[in-house]
Amino acid sequence: MRAIAEGLFTDETPPRLLGGRERTTGRVVFPCPAGDACDPVPLAREGRLWSYTVQRYRPKTPPYAGPEAFAPWIVAYVELPGEVIVEARLVDVAFDAVEIGMPLRLVQVPLDPDAAEPLAIPAFAPIKGAGA
Amino acid sequence: MSDVCIVGIGIHPLGRTDGLSGVDQGVFAVRQALADAGVDWPQVQFAYGSSDAAGNPDTMVDRLGLTGVQFINVRNGCAAGGSALFSAQMAIKSGEFELGLAVGFDKHPRGAFNALPSEYNLPDWYGEAGYMVTTQFFAAKIMRYMHMFGISHQTLARVAEKAFRNGAHAPHAWRRQPVPIEEILAAPLVSDPYTKYMFCSPAEGGVALVLASEKKARELGKPLVRLKAATMRTRPPHSFEVFAPSVDVVADDSAPRGTATRIASADAFRLAGIGPGDIDVAQLQDTEAGAEIMHMAENGFCADGDQEGWLAEGWTEIGGTLPVNTDGGCLACGEPIGASGLRQVYENVVQLRGDGGGRQVPGHRRGGPKTAYSHVYGAPGVSAVTILER
Structure with missing residues (x-):
């Protein structure tokens, strides 16, 4: 599955997210901004849920490029320890089972699973068997 | 001076x-x-x-x-x-x-605020993936705050219920029909934990x-309503703002983060030479129910988490210790961006003059309010505060 944009993920299997480390401050941001202010830095695959919400209605198109038929999804902020908190989807968990602090691992999910050539976006899923 | x-x-x-x-x-x-x-x-x-x-x-x-x-x-x-x-x-x-x-x-x-990633220096994929939605940020911010400080859904609903009840007495308000708290809680979710009654709408005015x-x-020959302080400030490092693909990690994340509001508020109180306990009425940015809750603490009126008790006791009601959003705020008035901050000051002048009618606050020792506070917050981390005195 092709990524929704260049430079979001590393090329390894499984991939990691690519952040940017600001050269002057060491601050880590995501995604890695264009230009030479930041060096690309692979981010940790695992972290914990920092906060979240459920997107209950279809965002407007443009810019949203997801499927016409809408089913709500979770927007998560995931803390990658010592690095940065990143925004991504949260999958493989019921809405009422989501808990701030739960351990998560990076996965890729298709923005539109029914597309001829689905595009991968960053997501996190609960680490099975891990206690919160 | x-x-x-x-x-x-x-x-x-x-x-x-x-x-x-x-x-x-x-x-x-x-x-x-x-x-x-x-x-x-x-x-x-x-x-x-x-x-x-x-x-x-x-x-x-x-x-x-x-x-x-x-x-x-x-x-x-x-x-x-x-x-x-x-x-x-x-x-x-x-x-x-x-x-x-x-x-x-x-x-x-209706449904305004169509934000595109390029206007915010963000990559196109961020919008394609569905993240150029302001409500997501507001919801995620209160979700973490509720987790950290024990704020309940009931308290969010109390804020919205008060807004529509106060708005009923404000001729300039838009939504002037009280809505029962059960209906607010049972309404469709827009972005968890917020139901449709807990967000304000884009408006005119x-x-x-x-x-x-x-x-x-x-x-x-006018009664003197003095502007004792007016401050406008921008955000400090590490704050959580709208359209953020990432947020800084901090060493101790158990305390609330710094915000433009905290800075603008502290500076306004310093300029006015008074403290939060001296304020008789306050208009606090309430683009969503949780914003009023968080802004009560960010403006120094209570400790984080105390809002739960404040709302249950009715301390922010018209007749309470610190009436908040006496005209129903953004929730009842909607948000015409250019007018919204001035609407708060308008309402404060009405209150200080004693012209509030059914929403008039009794003020200090019931002799009418002497001091009034207003606060707006905007993207990406700007805040403006005023303190009026009669």
């Missing part, structure tokens, strides 16, 4: 007014404010005007009179009105002018304030 005074107020009702442009609504408010102050347009020496999406405010000189007046337009996100007022009071404080105007208006269509030096205000 002598104080800047607010000597005239005007408002075009908020909501939706077909057939009237944003500028029209601004002009309506200006005329009302001039009449209230007892001054004519040619006496006005300067104006600051704010509008986010309804055209250039200075074009209203067409309608008000081509007097050659200095007229500066201000755009500053949701803090635009507050920024116009800040600039206006500085013009008088500097000694350059003694009578001027701050006006704000807007006209947003106009507000104008006439400002004068203390000397000029005395000449006009």
Whole structure:
């Protein structure tokens, strides 16, 4: 599955997210901004849920490029320890089972699973068997 | 130094007014404010005007009179009105002018605020993936706050219920029908934990304030409503703001993070020489129910988590210790961006004059309110605060 944009993920299997480390401050941001202010830095695959919400209605198109038929999804902020908190989807968990602090691992999910050539976006899923 | 005074107020009702442009609504408010102050347009020496999406405010000189007046337009996100007022009071404080105007208006269509990634220096994929949605940020911010400080859904609903109940007594409010708390909680979710009643809507409206030096205000014979502080500040490092693909990690994340509001508020209290406990009535940015909750603490009125008790005890009701959002705030009035911050100050002047009718707060020892506080917050991390004194 092709990524929704260049430079979001590393090329390894499984991939990691690519952040940017600001050269002057060491601050880590995501995604890695264009230009030479930041060096690309692979981010940790695992972290914990920092906060979240459920997107209950279809965002407007443009810019949203997801499927016409809408089913709500979770927007998560995931803390990658010592690095940065990143925004991504949260999958493989019921809405009422989501808990701030739960351990998560990076996965890729298709923005539109029914597309001829689905595009991968960053997501996190609960680490099975891990206690919160 | 002598104080800047607010000597005239005007408002075009908020909501939706077909057939009237944003500028029209601004002009309506200006005329009302001039009449209230007892001054004519040619006496006005300067104006600051704010509008986010309804055209250039200075074009209203067409309608008000081509007097050659200095007229500066201000755009500053949701803090635009507050920024116009800040600039206006500085013009008088500097000694350059003694009578001027701050006006704000807007006209947003239903479902407005269509943000594109490129306007925020964000990559296109961020919008394609569905993240250019402001409600997601507000929801995620309160979700973490609820987790950290034990705020309940019931408390969020209490804020919305109070807003519509207060709005019923404010002629300028848009949503003036009380909604039972059960209905607020059972309504469809927009972005968890918020139901549709817990978010304000983009709206229309106009507000104008006439400002004068203390000397000029005395000449006009108006009761002196003094602007003791007006501050506008931007965000500190590590804050969590709208449209954030990432947020900084911090060493200790168990305390609330710094915000533009905390800075603007602390500076306003320092300038006014009083503290949160001295305030008789407050208008706090409530674009969603949780914003009022978080802003109670960010503006120094209570500790984080104490809001749960405050709302249960009714301390922010009209008759409470600190009445908050007495005209129903953004939840009942909607949000015309350029006018919103000035609407709060308008409401505070109404309260200080004792003209609040069914929503009038009794004030200190029930002798009428002496001090009033207003606060707006906007993307990406701007905040404006005023403190008025009678």
